[in-house]
Amino acid sequence: MTSWRSPDNPADEMAQLRDALDTQPVIEQAKGMLMLVRGWTAETAFAALRTISQRTNVKLHDVAAVVVAAGSHTEAATGGTETSVVVLDQLRQHVLGSAFDTPVQDSEPDAG
Numbered sequence: 001m002t003s004w005r006s007p008d009n010p011a012d013e014m015a016q017l018r019d020a021l022d023t024q025p026v027i028e029q030a031k032g033m034l035m036l037v038r039g040w041t042a043e044t045a046f047a048a049l050r051t052i053s054q055r056t057n058v059k060l061h062d063v064a065a066v067v068v069a070a071g072s073h074t075e076a077a078t079g080g081t082e083t084s085v086v087v088l089d090q091l092r093q094h095v096l097g098s099a100f101d102t103p104v105q106d107s108e109p110d111a112g
Helices: 010-038 042-056 060-071 081-096
Strands: none
Touching (some): 042 081, 060 081
C-alpha cells in the first residue's frame, strides 16, 4: 500500500511518477485486450477497467493485471485468487457477458 505523500515535496512527486510509470504498461495491455475483444475505443476500455476497479474495490493496476493474466492464460500477481475471482466475475458480467462466449447486447460497458 502506498503511503500518503505531500504534494509539495519533490521526492514524493518523483515517487508518484515512478509508481505511475511502473503500473502504466499493464493498464495499457488490458485496455488493448478489451479494445480487441469488444471493438471499443481506448477511452471506453479504460472506463470499463475503472468501473470494475470501483465495483470490486480493487486497484486499477490489479484489475488490469487480472485481465492480462486471463487473456494470456497465466496467473495474476495481485495478492490472491479471491481478487482474481471477483475481478473476473465483474469482467464476465459487465464486459464479456454472462459467459466468455456470450456477447453483451450493447457495445459500451455497463455504467450502473
